[in-house]
Amino acid sequence: MSFLAAPAHWRTYKERYRLMGSKCITCGNVYFPTRNLCPVCRREGKMEDLEFSGKGKVHSFTMIRAAPEGFEKFTPYAIGLIELLEGPKVISQIVDCDFDDIKINMSVETCFRKLMEQGKDGIICYGFKFKPEDESWRKSEVKTS
Ligand SMILES: [Zn+2]
Numbered sequence: 001m002s003f004l005a006a007p008a009h010w011r012t013y014k015e016r017y018r019l020m021g022s023k024c025i026t027c028g029n030v031y032f033p034t035r036n037l038c039p040v041c042r043r044e045g046k047m048e049d050l051e052f053s054g055k056g057k058v059h060s061f062t063m064i065r066a067a068p069e070g071f072e073k074f075t076p077y078a079i080g081l082i083e084l085l086e087g088p089k090v091i092s093q094i095v096d097c098d099f100d101d102i103k104i105n106m107s108v109e110t111c112f113r114k115l116m117e118q119g120k121d122g123i124i125c126y127g128f129k130f131k132p133e134d135e136s137w138r139k140s141e142v143k144t145s
Contacts, residue, residue: 019052019110019128021088032088054110055133056084061094061102078102082130096131107133 021032038045061080078094108130
């Protein structure tokens with residue numbers, strides 16, 4: 001039923017292109033993705049949109065070798081549970097580094113990349129992924145000078 005994926009993607013367009021969530025003004029809790037109702041305050045809660053900084057830390061991560069349909073081209077790839085600076089945790093692909101370079105608590109930030117291609121028409125979905133924030137961790141290249 002992969003044809004269901006495209007409409008679902010467009011329904012979450014806002015969340016995918018800007019890292020949007022909700023903040024409850026009443027209790028201060030922050031949620032990702034956006035919510036209309038604060039599960040803590042219920043009817044007393046007042047929700048407002050919150051755009052995340054896009055920065056966070058790797059809470060945990062794993063290597064994906066058997067990808068779901070549409071993601072085969074990316075295997076093997078790293079999926080991380082990213083703890084955003086603002087608190088909520090997001091599951092996302094970690095790119096721009098070798099799997100061996102990913103560390104728990106490593107600082108990461110969002111970047112916008114191709115998420116998947118669908119079907120014969122090659123509909124391409126873009127969305128956020130995470131990459132190392134500070135690339136100084138990279139093994140320094142052999143200096144030629
Ligand atoms: Zn609340």
